[in-house]
Structures are given as C-alpha cells and as structure tokens.
Amino acid sequence: MSAVAQKSNMHGYEQLTSQPIANLDNATIAHPDRLDAIVRVLTCGSVDDGKSTLIGRLLWDASDLPDDTRATINRSVDADGVPDVSLLVDGLVAEREQGITIDIAWRYFDAGHRRYVIIDSPGHEQYTRNMATGASHADVAIMLIDARHGVKRQTRRHAAILDLMGVRRVILAVNKMDLIIWSEEKFRAIERDFQQLVRRFNFIEAAAIPVAAKRGDNVARRSDQAPWYHGQTLIERLSEVSNRDTAINAPFRFPVQSIIRDGLDFRGLSGTVATGSIQVGKSVQLNNSGATARIRRIVTMDGDLDIAVAGNAVVLQLDADYDVSRGAILAEAVQPPIYAQSLQARLVWLAETPLDTDHGLLIRTSTDLTPVSSLSVTAKLDLETLAENPATICLPNDVFLADISTSRPIAIDRFSDVSETGCFVLVDALSGSTLACGVVVQAHEHVLKHPSARPSFTLSVAQLEREICAGLSSSSDEFHRRANAVARILESAGLSVDIKRD
Amino acid sequence: MTKSFSHLDALEAESIYIFREAAAQFSKSVLLYSIGKDSTVLLHLARKAFFPQKPPFPLLHVDTGWKFRDMIEFRDKTVRDLGLDLIVHRNEDGAARGIDPVSYAPSLYTDVMKTQGLKQALERYGFNGAIGGARRDEEASRAKERIFSFRSANHRWDARKQRSEMWNLLNGRLGTGETVRIFPLSNWTERDVWRYVRRERLAVVPLYMAAERPTILRNGQLLMLDDGRLPLQPGERVVNRKIRFRTLGCWPLTAAVESESEDLESVVTETLAATTSERQGRLIDHDQTGAMERKKQEGYF
Numbered sequence: 031m032s033a034v035a036q037k038s039n040m041h042g043y044e045q046l047t048s049q050p051i052a053n054l055d056n057a058t059i060a061h062p063d064r065l066d067a068i069v070r071v072l073t074c075g076s077v078d079d080g081k082s083t084l085i086g087r088l089l090w091d092a093s094d095l096p097d098d099t100r101a102t103i104n105r106s107v108d109a110d111g112v113p114d115v116s117l118l119v120d121g122l123v124a125e126r127e128q129g130i131t132i133d134i135a136w137r138y139f140d141a142g143h144r145r146y147v148i149i150d151s152p153g154h155e156q157y158t159r160n161m162a163t164g165a166s167h168a169d170v171a172i173m174l175i176d177a178r179h180g181v182k183r184q185t186r187r188h189a190a191i192l193d194l195m196g197v198r199r200v201i202l203a204v205n206k207m208d209l210i211i212w213s214e215e216k217f218r219a220i221e222r223d224f225q226q227l228v229r230r231f232n233f234i235e236a237a238a239i240p241v242a243a244k245r246g247d248n249v250a251r252r253s254d255q256a257p258w259y260h261g262q263t264l265i266e267r268l269s270e271v272s273n274r275d276t277a278i279n280a281p282f283r284f285p286v287q288s289i290i291r292d293g294l295d296f297r298g299l300s301g302t303v304a305t306g307s308i309q310v311g312k313s314v315q316l317n318n319s320g321a322t323a324r325i326r327r328i329v330t331m332d333g334d335l336d337i338a339v340a341g342n343a344v345v346l347q348l349d350a351d352y353d354v355s356r357g358a359i360l361a362e363a364v365q366p367p368i369y370a371q372s373l374q375a376r377l378v379w380l381a382e383t384p385l386d387t388d389h390g391l392l393i394r395t396s397t398d399l400t401p402v403s404s405l406s407v408t409a410k411l412d413l414e415t416l417a418e419n420p421a422t423i424c425l426p427n428d429v430f431l432a433d434i435s436t437s438r439p440i441a442i443d444r445f446s447d448v449s450e451t452g453c454f455v456l457v458d459a460l461s462g463s464t465l466a467c468g469v470v471v472q473a474h475e476h477v478l479k480h481p482s483a484r485p486s487f488t489l490s491v492a493q494l495e496r497e498i499c500a501g502l503s504s505s506s507d508e509f510h511r512r513a514n515a516v517a518r519i520l521e522s523a524g525l526s527v528d529i530k531r532d
Numbered sequence: 533m534t535k536s537f538s539h540l541d542a543l544e545a546e547s548i549y550i551f552r553e554a555a556a557q558f559s560k561s562v563l564l565y566s567i568g569k570d571s572t573v574l575l576h577l578a579r580k581a582f583f584p585q586k587p588p589f590p591l592l593h594v595d596t597g598w599k600f601r602d603m604i605e606f607r608d609k610t611v612r613d614l615g616l617d618l619i620v621h622r623n624e625d626g627a628a629r630g631i632d633p634v635s636y637a638p639s640l641y642t643d644v645m646k647t648q649g650l651k652q653a654l655e656r657y658g659f660n661g662a663i664g665g666a667r668r669d670e671e672a673s674r675a676k677e678r679i680f681s682f683r684s685a686n687h688r689w690d691a692r693k694q695r696s697e698m699w700n701l702l703n704g705r706l707g708t709g710e711t712v713r714i715f716p717l718s719n720w721t722e723r724d725v726w727r728y729v730r731r732e733r734l735a736v737v738p739l740y741m742a743a744e745r746p747t748i749l750r751n752g753q754l755l756m757l758d759d760g761r762l763p764l765q766p767g768e769r770v771v772n773r774k775i776r777f778r779t780l781g782c783w784p785l786t787a788a789v790e791s792e793s794e795d796l797e798s799v800v801t802e803t804l805a806a807t808t809s810e811r812q813g814r815l816i817d818h819d820q821t822g823a824m825e826r827k828k829q830e831g832y833f
C-alpha cells in the first residue's frame with residue numbers, strides 16, 4: 031500500500047487524496063526509458079453511464095498528471111471532498127456549445143511499464159461509425175454500464191460492433207456500484223447476463239468488474255466496499271491484457287508502399303511487415319501470376335536486418351528487378367493472399383448520406399486503391415438480434431452485407447484469417463471522402479457476373495500521352511494531375527476507371 | 533533472434549509508415565520544419581522512412597522574424613549537413629505592416645505571421661500535402677485530430693468533416709481544392725519525443741539546455757531577451773538566470789524555466805520527471821479557451 035494514510039470518512043469511503051496512488055507505489059519506475067507495450071483501450075458506454083468520469087479516474091489515479099492540471103481539478107471538489115475528474119476529459123468548444131460529442135478523442139498515459147492509449151468514443155446509436163472507428167484501433171474495449179440498469183440493448187449493440195471490427199478482448203465495467211449499495215447479488219446477475227451475451231461473439235476474454243468511477247473504487251484502487259469481490263481492479267486487468275501479438279504468428283504479408291531508389295544500383299520496396307516475418311534468402315511470391323523472388327537485403331537506416339517481423343518498417347531488396355509496385359502484397363508461396371476480383375464483406379456505412387450505387391467508388395485495401403465495378407447490398411445486420419435481414423439500401427450508421435467486385439484482382443485475405451490485410455475502406459471517387467469500412471467475409475478469385483455491374487474503362491498511359499498529356503513525361507506531376515482529372519470525370523459518370531501502363 | 537519491440541520502436545515504425553503513405557499519395561508534399569525538438573524528431577524519421585534515398589520533399593520554415601537566433605543557426609546547419617532543400621517563407625505583407633509580438637496580441641500576431649504565412653507558402657508552391665509535428669497529447673482539439681487532416685480550399689479545418697480513419701488504412705484521395713496536413717507524430721507524447729532524442733542521440737537547439745541567459749520576469753513568466761527588440765516595462769530588470777526552454781516558439785512568446793540541466797541527458801531526466809505540462813510555456817495557448825481549436829479552424833497546422 032502507499033504511504034498515504036487512508037482513513038475512512040463518515041460515508042465509509044476512503045479519504046481521497048490528490049496523489050496518483052499507482053505512482054506512489056512505484057515512483058522509481060514512473061517514467062522508465064522504455065515501455066514494453068502500447069495497449070489501445072476503447073471506452074464505450076451510453077450517455078450518463080459515467081464514461082468521462084471513468085477515464086478521468088484512470089488519469090487521476092493511475093497516471094502522472096501535471097501538477098497544474100491537478101490543481102485546476104482540485105478546485106472542483108464536491109461536499110464529500112471528491113474532485114470532478116470528468117473535467118479532465120473536456121472536448122471541443124464546438125462540442126460544448128452544441129452539447130454533443132462529435133468525435134473520438136485520443137488520450138495517452140503511462141502506468142507501470144505500459145503506454146495506455148485511451149480511445150474515447152461516443153456511444154450513442156447515431157455514432158456507430160465513431161465506435162467502429164475506435165474499435166478498429168483497439169486491443170481491448172471497456173464496455174461501461176450503469177449498475178442500476180444492467181445489460182441493455184445498447185450493450186449488445188456495442189458488443190456486436192466490437193466483434194465485427196475484430197476486438198477480441200472486452201471488459202465490462204459495472205459502474206455506479208455505490209447506487210446499488212454494492213450488492214453482490216445484483217452484480218452477479220449482471221455478470222451472468224453479460225456472459226450469456228458474449229457467448230454469441232468471438233471474444234477470447236470477457237471479464238466483469240464492479241466499479242464506482244466517481245470515487246475510484248476498483249478502478250486503480252481496490253475498493254473496501256466489496257469484500258466479496260476477489261477479481262482484479264480495472265488497471266490490474268489492463269496491465270495484463272495482451273495487445274495484438276498474434277500478428278507475428280500469422281502468415282507473412284508485406285504491403286508495398288513505394289519504390290526506393292538509390293543511384294542506379296539500388297531499387298528496394300518500402301513497407302511495414304503487416305503480419306508474420308521474413309528472412310534474408312527466403313523466397314516470396316509477388317503477385318497472382320505466382321512469380322517469386324528472393325530477399326537479398328532487409329535495409330534500414332540503422333543497418334541491415336537478417337529478419338523482419340510484424341511491425342518492422344523496412345525496405346526489402348529483391349534478388350533481381352521485378353515488376354512490383356505500390357499496392358502489391360508480398361507473401362510466402364505456401365500461404366498466399368487471395369487474388370480476388372469479387373468479395374463478400376460486412377460493412378459499416380460511415381458517410382452522412384445513404385449509399386448511392388451510381389456513384390464512382392474505389393476500394394482501399396492495404397496500400398492499394400482499385401475501382402469498384404459493382405457493389406450490391408444483400409442484407410442489413412440488426413445489431414440487437416444479430417439477424418441478417420434482406421436489404422438493398424443502406425443508411426448512415428448501418429451495418430450491412432454486400433457483394434463487391436473490382437475492376438482488377440486485388441490481394442486480400444478473409445478478415446477471420448488475417449485481419450491486418452482483410453479489411454478495407456470505400457472511397458468516393460469524386461470527393462475522395464471515406465464512405466464505408468468493411469471486413470472481408472469471403473473472397474473469390476474469379477469475377478462474379480452481376481447484372482448491375484458498372485461498365486469499366488481502361489485509360490492507357492500511351493493514349494494519354496498521345497492526347498491530353500501530349501508532350502508531358504508520364505512521371506511528371508502535370509501528367510498525373512491531368513490523368514486523374516480525366517479519370518474523375520469518367521468516374522463521376524458512373525464508369526469505373528483504371529489507368530494502365532501498357 | 534530479434535530484440536523485443538519497445539513502445540518507441542512501435543511509434544517509430546508507425547511514423548515511418550505514415551511518411552511513406554504521404555509521399556506515395558500526395559503529388560507535392562512538404563515537411564513543415566519549425567526547428568524545435570518535434571521537428572528534429574520528425575526530420576529524423578523522414579530520413580529513416582526513405583533511406584537510402586533522401587526524403588522526397590523539401591523543408592518549409594515559416595519564419596516570423598522573431599525566432600531565437602540560435603534556432604536559425606541550428607536550422608541552417610542542419611539543412612547544410614544533411615544536404616536538404618529548405619524553403620524559408622515570411623509573410624512580407626504582415627512584416628511590412630509591422631505585425632510583431634511586442635505591440636500586437638499574440639493571437640493576432642500568430643494568425644498573421646504563422647497561419648497566414650503558412651497558407652501563403654502552401655499556395656505559392658502548390659503543396660497539397662504538408663507534414664507537421666503536431667501531437668494529439670498537446671491539447672483538447674489536437675486530441676481529436678486525424679493523421680491525414682483534410683482542409684478545405686481556404687485551408688479551414690472542420691471537425692465534423694474529417695474522414696474516419698480505420699485500422700491503418702490512410703485515405704489521401706483529394707477532393708477539389710482540398711489539401712492535407714499529415715501528422716506522423718500523432719500518437720507520440722512529449723516524453724516520447726525526449727526519450728527518442730536521447731535514444732537516437734539527436735542534436736537539438738542549445739536553448740533546450742540550461743545556461744546563463746539574460747531574462748526578465750513578466751506576468752509571472754520568465755522571458756529571455758534574444759535581442760534589443762523587446763521594450764522593458766517600468767520596474768522590469770534584466771537579470772542573468774540559468775534557464776532553458778521546454779518548447780521553442782517566437783522568443784517574446786515563449787517562457788523559459790529555471791533549470792540546472794546543462795546537457796541532454798539531464799534535460800531528458802528532468803523532462804521525464806516534470807510535473808507541469810509543456811504548453812505552460814506557450815503564451816499563445818493561454819490567450820483564450822479553445823484558442824487552438826479556433827486557430828486550427830482558420831488554417832493553423
């Protein structure tokens with residue numbers, strides 16, 4: 031225990047101090063030079079469940095807030111001497127004026143040997159897309175509920191979105207336990223409901239913790255209010271949760287970002303190993319033709335490596351000059367990605383306007399951007415019953431299933447196999463905005479003929495050089511600008527356009 | 533075996549990924565170089581991202597004319613040593629109108645000399661991707677910032693129109709007239725920046741290290757006199773104090789702290805143990821609440 035005396039006040043609560051309790055115990059390692067892991071924590075809950083208070087509590091009790099910030103918050107103590115820690119989580123002026131939370135906010139703190147990134151997302155129904163965005167980055171999610179209300183429809187919705195976006199670890203924080211007088215019976219009932227609920231999803235960890243965020247019980251400090259609870263506090267749980275280490279054991283995937291040249295002799299492929307690992311001398315598959323190459327060097331500014339693993343940003347030099355460019359995914363021949371021209375996917379509609387299938391769409395997968403030749407909605411997912419109901423349209427915040435075909439094959443994985451290369455976003459060809467995000471359920475090597483397939487059009491570089499870009503080098507900015515302008519005009523007319531070097 | 537991946541390794545790799553995406557997706561990018569520790573880290577990461585090639589974009593310094601002399605010297609030496617292209621842009625119109633941090637409110641001065649200056653430079657050279665060193669941990673409106681932050685034709689930032697960023701997929705497709713600010717250090721904290729400066733043994737502007745310097749005390753803040761342009765107010769005395777800076781901006785707007793940390797090692801140790809927030813030293817941010825949010829809407833990076 032910390033050196034600070036913790037006496038009880040008349041309410042039976044511990045006397046609260048303005049000191050960060052977690053840091054007092056391990057002051058010497060408060061700021062180690064090196065942290066072992068970054069853990070991204072999504073917090074989701076409905077309005078009034080106490081999300082701001084809970085995040086504020088984590089910051090207040092487990093992190094090293096600056097003294098000036100502590101002093102400001104300490105001016106807001108209530109009659110019991112409890113500071114309003116939710117003030118640590120202030121938003122934009124625009125949000126305060128309109129009384130809404132527009133967006134997810136990112137917050138950072140270190141505790142023990144870990145960096146925590148708190149991804150704070152608004153939980154209301156109309157913000158499904160924000161939650162989905164936050165979930166796409168999360169290693170673990172804290173689902174917050176009010177102990178008086180228990181597991182609700184909303185909780186099920188949140189679980190469904192987390193599952194869809196690939197979050198595998200969840201923590202149910204049953205908040206405001208003080209308002210149900212720390213009743214074990216009620217907590218156990220909520221815990222049972224929750225276990226029932228999560229059984230339908232693919233979570234590998236789902237713990238329930240009784241907390242009172244307002245005073246910090248079981249957040250970073252064990253509560254003396256619930257002698258019947260022998261589980262972990264929230265921060266203890268977070269300190270043990272493992273982040274996405276599975277990436278290293280998955281098959282090797284290296285999405286190529288760009289070609290790096292140095293003089294005449296060096297041509298390398300820059301990128302970050304998405305999953306798996308690769309060694310010098312190993313052979314990699316370059317594309318759907320099955321062409322392979324050997325890794326000659328793994329280059330970094332800090333010297334060459336023998337092996338590159340998931341997460342390493344490197345430049346790979348192959349044993350000869352192959353026709354590989356941005357968008358390709360290098361893999362091992364034994365476990366290649368799928369080179370698909372049609373896929374089935376689950377999507378979240380992010381845009382403010384409904385899907386308009388006449389609009390030109392592009393699909394961004396890893397580092398590739400490809401025209402979509404058709405997209406048809408097949409079903410809409412009811413996030414509460416998890417039923418897939420037949421549908422043909424989709425509205426903002428909808429989660430739906432669709433068949434998508436592309437104008438040329440793209441390297442992709444099923445999300446359930448390799449999540450890092452099994453996800454995508456849909457881009458409006460004209461405005462550039464991100465319309466939807468999705469995960470691949472099924473991918474097929476062949477083209478599915480679809481009645482509403484959009485006509486596609488290939489612009490050849492030679493043709494551009496003859497006509498609208500006459501006299502310009504095809505590597506010049508102006509050539510690119512004009513070529514893209516032409517492509518956009520065609521795309522806005524509903525054609526799917528591909529620019530090809532012959 | 534490989535050495536285990538620390539959080540700095542993860543942050544470094546993420547930043548490199550962002551740099552490469554920016555260079556691949558924007559036809560004309562520029563690195564906003566403001567000489568401080570964040571820019572130093574940013575530039576180092578840019579070199580790593582494209583090694584053995586040089587970074588495929590020039591550096592842009594929007595010079596207000598009020599940077600510490602040590603900063604300008606450091607800037608020129610860095611560019612020379614690394615053989616990089618540097619564009620220095622000053623809002624000549626603002627300078628001609630005599631807009632300075634001495635006689636004008638910090639908000640107006642910052643708007644004219646920094647925000648307008650930046651917009652002028654981006655427009656003059658036709659840059660559509662501007663890479664900056666802003667971090668989400670700096671301030672409330674930064675906490676909601678994207679990695680690719682889209683700006684309308686007149687460079688305005690609209691919190692509601694920002695694109696969702698899912699997984700590590702960065703969508704840089706531009707709409708008509710749009711430009712982008714790119715923030716490779718989004719997920720770094722101030723402490724990470726210093727940890728990294730130490731780990732990579734990066735040279736930083738000497739002003740970050742403590743030394744005897746001429747100072748005055750104004751409104752409870754320690755200001756260093758870099759030249760004779762700041763008139764003293766009645767009762768103010770110039771006193772030599774051992775000071776250093778946690779953040780570097782325009783000199784009359786950047787407060788110093790008293791410190792004994794004369795070398796990088798002790799600066800980093802002091803910073804890791806610091807109990808006040810870095811922005812305390814930035815007088816422009818105290819101007820009014822929501823100041824950064826407003827500046828961003830108007831086109832500040």
Ligand SMILES: Nc1nc2c(ncn2[C@@H]2O[C@H](COP(=O)(O)OP(=O)(O)OP(=O)(O)O)[C@@H](O)[C@H]2O)c(=O)[nH]1
Nearest residue numbers: 076077078079080081082083116205206242243244
């Ligand atoms: N009794 C009690 N009240 C709490 C507790 N935690 C939060 N509250 C109160 O619940 C109300 C809502 O809390 P906020 O933290 O603002 O919750 P929120 O609405 O989920 O947060 P945002 O939507 O992010 O603003 C506030 O009045 C809090 O003081 C708790 O443990 N016990």
